[in-house]
Amino acid sequence: MPWRLLRFGLSKKHPEPRMFDAPDALKPSYDVVIIGGGGHGLACAYYLARDFGITNVCVLEKGYIGGGNTGRNTTIIRSNYLTPEGAQFYDKSLELWQDLSTEFDLNLFYSNRGHFTLAHTDAAMRTSRWRAEVNKHYGIDSEVVGPEFVKKHAPMINLQCGHHPIMGALYHAPGSVARHDAVAWGYGRGANMRGVEIHQRTEVLGIDTKGGKVCGVKTSKGYIETTKVLSATAGSTPRILKMLDIDTPIFIHPLQAMVSEPLKPWLDTILVSGSLHIYISQSSRGELVMGASLDPYEVHSTRSTLDFPEGLSAQMLDMFPFLSEVKVMRQWAGMADMTPDFAPIMGKTRIDGFYLDAGWGTYGFKATPVSGKTMAYTIANDKPHELITAFSSERFKNYELTGEKGAASVGH
């Protein structure tokens, strides 16, 4: 047993302070107001305080921290993206992830499991090779492997997969999972320790501007004067942007997931199949965490549907027939903010002092560290960080879309 736990047994009182304060009232003004207390908002607050010494910051959260997509995703972390801009961006994130547990002194269960994107057609093999070649070019560990290699890492897989035999896979050794909630808590604690205020159950009702510049935020807990506001609100982005009359091509699609009852661990890798539209990993609780592609329609809701576990189970049983008797315990949904090119919208907007971190669709969790870091830079310098220039909202107007769409369909 690690010595760190000794103090809990030896002290009479639970020797642990609050991870984050719960201040009652808002201050009249802050240097920066961050809307959204998910991983992204809290990470940005953390890096603003840590890297730029900007600590007069408040994070406003309508519900509880990490309660949006941070706490709803299936926790996969990878950087094997298709486009140069995507691959480099997510690779920086992967690098930051490695040290987060140490940095926070909080075990995020960052667990390196290896990530397979299974290919069942020669078209999928071609895309796998494309991704592998681009990845390798940028120093990302990614390669095309054959079915026997898949079988070695997931011996119980049915390579025949119904009538979609597995021809090979894109293998990304650094692919990992992490305990999602703890990421929000770690960033929250780190930011709070450095002076950032976190206000939960505080809703933003309006954003005031004057001469094209941000000047204040109306909240359910009172008015705040500020010149810099970041929206990091994923599925609620359209609602926030409406307050400022900013248009983006963001559409909200539900993304659902489900877990099985706990089972003794038998699956060590993360498996994704583009053809079957499914993915699966097994958590440290022994639950199988399973997902599929986005719901095909726009809905601003986190309700569950029955056809989701039906379709997903049918496909999953093609890959792992022996799960027939395994029971699904719970299903849930998040609201994914999709952009037309499957890349985020990050950076400045036409309103001075209003910054946007949105369009995270199905890939926001893995980008948490890098988005926090680059948005903190962008806010502190009022200039987009070089890693995010390709993600500016201007790209839609200018027809400079990124080409990530082909590779991201289920590979959250």
Added chain:
Amino acid sequence: MRLPQQTSEIINREKPVAFTFEGKKYQGFEGDTITSALLANGVKILGRSFKYHRPRSVLSFANHDMNVIVDDVSGQYFIPNIRADVTKVIDGMKLKAVNTFGGVENDKASILGRFSKFLPVGFYYKAFHTKALFPMWEKMFRAMTGLGNVDFKTPKIKTAKDYGFCDCLVVGAGVAGLSAALAAAENGLDVVLVDENSQIGGSINYTDIPNELIERAKAASIRILSDCYAAGYYADNWVALVHKTHMTKMRAKTVIVASGAFEQPPVFRNNDLPNIMLAGAFLRLLKLYSVKIIENAVFLVANDYGYETAKTALANGINIKAIVDLRNGDEVSGLEEFVAKNIPVYTASCIYEAVAGKDKQVERVKIHEFNDGIAGTLKAEIACDGVVMATGFAPALNLLYQANTKMRFDDALSQFIPDVLLNSVFACGKLNGNYSYETRVRDGEFAGISAANFVKNSKIKLPKALAETQKPNHPWPIIEHEHGKNFVDFDEDLQLKDFKNAVQEGFDNIELLKRYTTNGMGPSQGKHSNMNGLRILARLTGKPAQEVGTTTARPFYHPVPMKHLGGRGFSPNRVTPLHSRHGALDAVFMLAGNWQRPEYYARDGISRQNAINAEVMAVHDNVGIIDVGTLGKLEVIGPDAAEFLERVYISKYKGLKIGNCRYGVACDETGVVVDDGIIARLSDNHFYFTTTTSGAANIYRELSRLNMIWGLDCGIVNHTGSFGAINLAGPNSKAVLAKFTDLNLDDFPFLGYREALVAGVKCRIIRAGFVGELGYEIHASALEIHKIWDEFITAGATPFGVEAQRVLRLQKGHIIIGQDTDGLSTPYNAALDWALKMDKPFFVGKRSLEIIAKKPKSQVLAGFALPKDYEGAPPQECHLIIENGDIVGRITSITKSPKLGQIIGLCHIKPELAAIGSEIKIRFSNGSFVAANIVNTPFYDPENLNQKGVAK
């Protein structure tokens, strides 16, 4: 021990059942659950807890005993995570408790309990994260975690799904549910009544309640589904009903939720010892299974139900050593029977602690004062061999939460009550705080009639509500103890102090508390722990329960096997009408989307590559046929048909002459190429056209959507499945076709369209040239096209597969959408701008393309060739083109052309590097390079003389 036979029992003593548990043989009776059979045999420890591996036994006996889970390893394959409390024991079962280390009796991992003070709430967040050591710790965690084992021998099991419809679905066949179902049925509704138990009636079956309702329900025209649970409520009264054998998807006009309430365990030290159980468990074991495992009981109560249960115990010869009532004396009445029998009743008291004997089962309890929710001094210490608990319930609101119900916390009742419901969803019984027989019956009638009024839009008078006098739920059945082990969540082994410590650490929101402590995250999903968790949080934060709120109760109510969810599955495997022909010709099939297509036709003694080359040469030199029946085949008919096509495709079709065809490219709104095909004009108002194989379904859906939006006067017909298609190509194709048709082939120009009989079959024929030789694409009914195929084969046409077609089309520089284009390819950089007619008033993507046209191209599609003398392995598709260390392009298609004797291909490349003759450097996967030159396309027959049929 088993009591003598009694009328209430549901076991069949005529039919003994032999089974093993943990390697030992036992006997039960048909009708026994695994738990009841084991308890009847005197087995004391039925399972181990998840975290500390403490000995556990029956608690709820109601499908949430998550510490009594077994794997059945008797069959061909074993079944994991069986809930012993509710699963009937079957002859021959071989049962094993899950997640023990050395068996349930002597679980070595129980040593963890001794270290529990070093393992505070969320301990795993606080240590084990030294980077170098984490993988080791993680291995250990993964060895400890999980419950049952998966058996890899399990086959894929397909169960059929059932679709149900009814006026009124009643969930729960207890008193309220029966009453509701009867009221609804009597008022003319078609009622379905479901209950997860094997017999309807709920507590009627094991208490003194008259069974009149059961009899009436059985006699009424109600569809009763027992052994069936409502697993989830979805939008528009779509309810998943899970039977043992399959799932029914029920669409109900109204839903009445009468799911009752979960008995809640009071929290005190060692409340988890074997033989400490909830009153319902005690009653059901006794009355339904005739199993008595307590001789000398202590009752811990806070409601009338507790005293009723105690009376039943007395009637069955059980000694009651003491009754401990959490309430003050003035709140308690009706003790005469107990006083008369000299049974001590301790009011304003609690069980402060239970103590285990040598057999690990409860041996005695310490009774302390209990005032204002705080335990005081010791009053008595009483020996016993069992504790029966009845201090309150939590309503089973799960389905109602899923139905968007707003709840209100009723402080007097100390429970949530549905407040605002959807107008077709009703609740009754314990959910509404009704616990007495009369109030439940009346509340059920109210719900049933309300449902009838909703369905029939009638105004049948509703009965007057009866006031409930019972107060069954103690507001604070929670007793602190300095040494802990007072469990709140039995699934997860969470003690009271875990909640306090989590709140101290800032997790003072019900959702955060859940996520940090894992309260309610186990297999029972908080059915016995969420209510106490809420009470604890409310008290710690000083907030009212209403404000604290609850976590979201998501589906499923009980877990659902994947075999029932998956059902028979829908994963289409598509074959063309000529599939059997290909098989007979030794085709090697490949998957193209969901289609099985011949990759090539195997020939004895010839390699794959040579077989493909031979097919290619047959098309060049003689004549070949390929099955292109997988192409999307659509028709658009109506006065606006041409207008519709002009809006969808980038070229013009209004001027297309009848009997002619034109290539079509479709873009999305951003100007990106999404599909292509050939469009033929049959008459003024009638077009027939093809789409790509992979795009067929999407294009049809998108065109249907657009047609609806635009409201043009035309309709779309999808012939993809009803037509087959064959491409007959090669210099001798005309001669072959001429044998089987009267059509004047001399008057059939390139890109012409004709209708004719071929081999007696009515055909649509397009003179197309995808493979670059003189050719005819012949479309005909899927039922008859084999006749044409057979004739062509007999006439000497060589069948060729997808691989040969890829070579042939690449020689012509013809692109494949999705391979030679990607998510950023517009007509400008896919070399399709020749088809673009920007002077049309509108087409999908036009506005984007106008803007894109003014911008420099970021990439273009170009042909390249390797030197003729290159003999190494060819590069592969998607290998990158590198210039000065940067990615400047990639190969999209590549092949070695047997006709040209050279490796040729298409690539995406930056325009400045695409000048004819310039050298590009292609990088292999291993990092080595090969040089190639940009060349003109088509690589073969650049003047298209062959496909036009004018070559000599």
